[in-house]
Amino acid sequence: MKAVQIMSFGTADVLRINDVDRPAPGAGEVRVAVEASSVNGHDVIVRAGELKMVSGRRFPIGVGLDFAGTVAAIGAGVEGYRAGDRVWGTVHPRQRHSVAGAAEYVVVPADRLAHAPADLSSAEAAALVVTGSTALIALRDSVRLASGERVLVRGAAGGVGTAAVQLAHAMGGHVTAMARDRHAEILTDLGADEVLDYRSTTSERIGPFDVIVDTAGTELHCYRSRLAKGGRMVTVGLSASALAAIAASSVHGSRRIRTFSANPGTPVLRDVADQVTSGALRPVIDSVYPLADIAAAHEAFERGGVVGKHVVTVPRSSL
Known part of the structure; x- marks a missing residue:
């Protein structure tokens, strides 16, 4: 599968789209087929090397704090999800990941997921996680x-x-x-x-x-x-x-x-979904980039002056 990885600390040109093994979910984990991620400040400062105590200095490092997509596989002991369910979630911001949300697939603990709001596309969902x-x-x-x-x-x-x-x-x-x-x-x-x-x-x-x-x-x-x-x-x-x-x-x-450091698990993600369903919250997207152009998305984030989010979509096996 394809995954965006940081190969050294620096500007957006250190990002690479690499071929990596598709991860398998362990007990209590879910593999998600990612359809969209977004660019967050966390992603940018990890890439720049400003969070070495979290990311470590061993490369490659995965990119993408959040994601939206569909359940692809379920590990032992996971309840409440079936293959094909639309979900959104995050990787843990204080752990090192070689593969994160900006990839064709990501594996996360089930308590970092929730069902995505039915009325949102994956790009819209990723903008709100x-x-x-x-x-x-x-x-x-x-x-x-x-x-x-x-x-x-x-x-x-x-x-x-x-x-x-x-x-x-x-x-x-x-x-x-x-x-x-x-x-x-x-x-x-x-x-x-x-x-x-x-x-x-x-x-x-x-x-x-x-x-x-x-x-x-x-x-x-x-x-x-x-x-x-x-x-x-x-x-x-x-x-x-x-x-x-x-x-x-x-x-x-x-x-x-x-x-505080936002580290949403299932309960908060469900509460956000409720806000969307009630009409209190809707996504605001400044621009959408294909995964192949994620470096441009990072550069746009760093320039600022946006309204809402930069979203990265993940076409299946098209890179």
Whole structure:
């Protein structure tokens, strides 16, 4: 089968589409025929060598945190799935994989899967696996958004941002989206009550907010100051400066900056599917690339300025 692998750390040109053995599911595992994956920040920083403690330095390293497709084979002890079932899921972000979601087949534990929403194509499903899970955990579990609260979403046009705008709106929040002016129409359509251009809006001129969801990982101390009394802030845009701001906030005040590593298992994936079925959440796709062009998808992700996700489709044995 074909699988995208990192052969050395570096820019997108280190990605290779290699012929590898098709993996067999062990006890408690499922083999999925992958139809689509997406490009996530995790994939890019692993490729760049910024997560060596997780990925290790032994090559090749698999690419693709998430996937959507159909069940191809089931290991001993797995219940609830049959061959041909449409599923979505993730590989474990803190484990090393020689084959991951950007491949014709992937094997994962059954507790990292759920049935995909029936009304979504595999490309649409792949666009929501990580983004929908991250946004749901951030709003529901980390900051516990309540109806009527004022919410700021920074980086609102990205994958997690577009999901957060939708879910915050569905949860009854008054949503302010921060992005580029040209993205105002689609963000309003997704549920934003107000859209601010991040290039011309300074933190001192906005707020206060009950909740801030940050995907940028910059100027966190400035935006933290815009929290109302009892306000909560969560960031999923981690960097050295972000980690410093998170640490400082836990020492110097009750309005600490929260963060987490999204690692969705079956329960969260089911909850995201329920949000899709209810109409509260829909995928937003910026562009779709065939697996053969995954390097171009990584380059587009790194350029930024997108609305939603870059999705990679996996045609069967066509490379």
